[in-house]
Amino acid sequence: MKFLKSPVKKDYSTQYSLEEKVKNIIDDVKTNGDEALIKYNFQFDGNDRKLLSISKDEIDSAYEKVDKTLIEFIKAAASNIKKFAEKQKECIKPLDDFETSPGVFLGHRILPVSSCCCYVPGGGYPLYSTALMLAIPAKVAGVKRVVACSPASKETGSISPYTLVAMDIAGVDEIYCVGGAHAVAAFSYGTSQIKPVDMIVGPGNQYVAEAKRQCYGQVGIDFIAGPSEVLIISEEKGNPSYIAADLLAQCEHDRQSKGIFITTSNKLAQDVSVEIERQLNGLETRDIAEYAWENNGEIILVSSIEEACRISDEYAPEHLEIHVEDEDRTISMLNNYGSLFIGEYAAEVFGDYISGTNHTLPTIRASRYTGGLYVGNFLKVCSYQKINKKGVDSIGKAAEALALGEGLYAHAKAARIRLG
Structure with missing residues (x-):
């Protein structure tokens, strides 16, 4: 690296x-x-x-x-x-x-x-x-x-x-x-x-x-949200114009936003750097995007896609784009991300607005332990139990013994009294 x-x-x-x-x-x-x-x-x-x-x-x-x-x-x-x-x-x-x-x-x-x-x-x-x-x-x-x-x-x-x-x-x-x-x-x-x-x-x-x-x-x-971030993984055939555009799209959010590019190709890394400078010219939000890129942006050269995936999982980015030939194999090596964008045409902007996935995503490495906002965040999975006399006979003595083992005598009595 x-x-x-x-x-x-x-x-x-x-x-x-x-x-x-x-x-x-x-x-x-x-x-x-x-x-x-x-x-x-x-x-x-x-x-x-x-x-x-x-x-x-x-x-x-x-x-x-x-x-x-x-x-x-x-x-x-x-x-x-x-x-x-x-x-x-x-x-x-x-x-x-x-x-x-x-x-x-x-x-x-x-x-x-x-x-x-x-x-x-x-x-x-x-x-x-x-x-x-x-x-x-x-x-x-x-x-x-x-x-x-x-x-x-x-x-x-x-x-x-x-x-x-x-x-x-x-x-x-x-x-x-x-x-x-x-x-x-x-x-x-x-x-x-x-x-x-x-x-x-x-x-x-x-x-x-x-x-x-x-x-x-x-x-x-939902979770504590920090500055927005994108990480892009690409092999040598990646399109530098697409990659630069997606990095700058993230950087224009605010001055704390972060764009990270990981690639196996030194030439593509240099091409993306040049393309970023070209696209900044005339960009209406240049003052913000340029500041964020200069202060927070990263370009990392790696020896393999396997190494790129290991680094990405350490970063646990909010948005993760992969521009690779073997998409299925690459996906199998990735575990930590808020939302995944597969292929060079799956730009983050589509997820931000119109495709249908949610853009409220975990930042600052929170994707190690949570995904993005979805309908399930508003739903509670509440357990219940229904026990008849046969059930008391099958588990009552075990419950009494377990309670006594912890020294909780009222618990034990609540089981014993139902055993008769």
């Missing part, structure tokens, strides 16, 4: 300060409720609205501000996401009355969570596609109350019309104009205007991620 381009070393000295700032925001919201939300909305987003919920009139107005053709494309994306979520849900089945011992019947039920909040980022871009990715699987799962929130645009004092339209198409029940750590606190603990939820999903900036971490337990979460 040889690094042809390495990232700049990161400084994590400000992490403690971030934790303290977020803790103070959460405590303020818990104590002062809507007053704190309104204060932070104005402080961070210039949003001075007092009523946080979005009205139907605002949603209707948003449709008038969005190009009709784009609305149809949003609906097409929503349809694909829904179809895939429905197919995934079919794989999650209840289990009825499995008999482990005579008279002992076990099973599980599949139950949706009652409520969730879909956090849709604002920031530099109105990421309306995220509204689809979060709310549609929740709806397919059967969540009764699907809420969404997003920070206000500084220009309008309301949520971006693109985001409002996407939220409405996704079937969101309630929409609130609030973002940041204070929004996470509000939906975790509740305020006068905002009823708390059982689960919060969706990406956000470092304050949102830290707030989700601190509120976890009070509320369920």
Whole structure:
């Protein structure tokens, strides 16, 4: 393994300060409720609205501000996401009355969570596609109350019309104009205007991620999302234009985003470097993409695809693209990734928007232990047992003995009393 381009070393000295700032925001919201939300909305987003919920009139107005053709494309994306979520849900089945011992019947039920909040980022871009990715699987799962929130645009004092339209198409029940750590606190603990939820999903900036971490337990979460990342593996026949385009597409998210390229070909590595510089010229988001690539981008030269796969599994990337001849063999060597894009035509952008897989994916090596958001995140697999007298006779003495072995005498008695 040889690094042809390495990232700049990161400084994590400000992490403690971030934790303290977020803790103070959460405590303020818990104590002062809507007053704190309104204060932070104005402080961070210039949003001075007092009523946080979005009205139907605002949603209707948003449709008038969005190009009709784009609305149809949003609906097409929503349809694909829904179809895939429905197919995934079919794989999650209840289990009825499995008999482990005579008279002992076990099973599980599949139950949706009652409520969730879909956090849709604002920031530099109105990421309306995220509204689809979060709310549609929740709806397919059967969540009764699907809420969404997003920070206000500084220009309008309301949520971006693109985001409002996407939220409405996704079937969101309630929409609130609030973002940041204070929004996470509000939906975790509740305020006068905002009823708390059982689960919060969706990406956000470092304050949102830290707030989700601190509120976890009070509320369920999907995972802690960090800066977005893509890793591309390619042999010598890879297309440098495609690879460079996909790396820059990732880098333009924000200055912390990361693009990693692993290849068996020194020539392709050099060609991709040249192509990145060429494509940066004239790119509207060059200031962000170039900064992210220069500071976080990596190019790694390896001796084999096997080595590339081992390195990729160590990185455990959010998005993983493979541009190789023997796709099946390569896939068999890969275990850690949020979502896999197979072949040079399977660009990450298609998964981000329209193909139907979810783009809410684990970052910062979390794909070692979790996959991306899907309909199953909103479903609880809850076991049950049904035992008759025959069942008590078959397992009662064992239960009594096991309880006595642990010194739990009331447990033992609860078994013994049923044995008669």
